[in-house]
Amino acid sequence: MRKSVDLGNFGEYLHYGMPLALVAVLEDDGSVNVSTVASMTPLPGEPSRLVMGVFEENFSAQLLKKRGEFTVNFVTSKMRSIARACGIYSGKDVDKFEICDLHTLPAQRVSAPLIQECPLNIECRITDVLEMDGLNLFVSEIVALEVDESLSDGRDGVLVEKLDLLFYAFGHTFARGPMVGHGAI
Numbered sequence: 001m002r003k004s005v006d007l008g009n010f011g012e013y014l015h016y017g018m019p020l021a022l023v024a025v026l027e028d029d030g031s032v033n034v035s036t037v038a039s040m041t042p043l044p045g046e047p048s049r050l051v052m053g054v055f056e057e058n059f060s061a062q063l064l065k066k067r068g069e070f071t072v073n074f075v076t077s078k079m080r081s082i083a084r085a086c087g088i089y090s091g092k093d094v095d096k097f098e099i100c101d102l103h104t105l106p107a108q109r110v111s112a113p114l115i116q117e118c119p120l121n122i123e124c125r126i127t128d129v130l131e132m133d134g135l136n137l138f139v140s141e142i143v144a145l146e147v148d149e150s151l152s153d154g155r156d157g158v159l160v161e162k163l164d165l166l167f168y169a170f171g172h173t174f175a176r177g178p179m180v181g182h183g184a185i
């Protein structure tokens with residue numbers, strides 16, 4: 001037997017993919033806007049791609065279209081209040097870097113910086129934008145992936161068991177659960 005679920009919540013219920021991230025984009029004056037984004041999915045292949053949904057009304061959407069590149073910075077479980085603030089306030093009104101006391105590190109291949117407080121960072125270049133009903137779907141190439149040295153395996157891999165990231169699922173925020181198996185399944 002099945003029970004109906006309110007369709008209005010459908011998108012939020014289905015979120016349980018990528019960890020919650022702060023998306024950083026360079027502004028015209030050289031400052032950086034940062035915004036919380038849950039709607040993103042990596043795509044396998046060569047190059048690896050990332051699909052991300054950003055509402056047209058968000059300041060970030062304008063900047064992303066103008067700049068064509070951005071960084072994705074994954075938040076840790078200790079950064080919940082920062083993820084909340086960056087997901088409530090708009091860069092149109094406030095400097096979120098300042099109110100959240102965030103710091104930057106230079107990226108390798110894009111103009112937007114990495115956020116120092118976030119231990120895992122992706123650099124992306126936008127290749128396609130699909131506009132639909134007030135939502136933009138940004139398709140990007142992943143051009144670099146960086147991890148804090150405390151989480152590096154010393155070669156070119158990540159100590160995934162030590163990653164402490166946040167997941168937005170069913171309208172709530174979760175920490176990562178334990179690894180239940182090595183390998184794909």
Ligand SMILES: Cc1cc2nc3c(=O)[nH]c(=O)nc-3n(C[C@H](O)[C@H](O)[C@H](O)COP(=O)(O)O)c2cc1C
Pocket residue numbers: 020033034035036037038039040053054055057058059060061083084086087088089090091092168
């Ligand atoms: C947990 C969480 C997840 C969010 N996910 C998204 C998202 O996937 N796409 C989006 O456009 N906005 C999302 N938001 C809302 C934006 O972060 C919010 O509208 C923000 O104020 C936009 O800032 P900006 O105007 O500086 O771009 C999310 C907010 C929170 C709190």
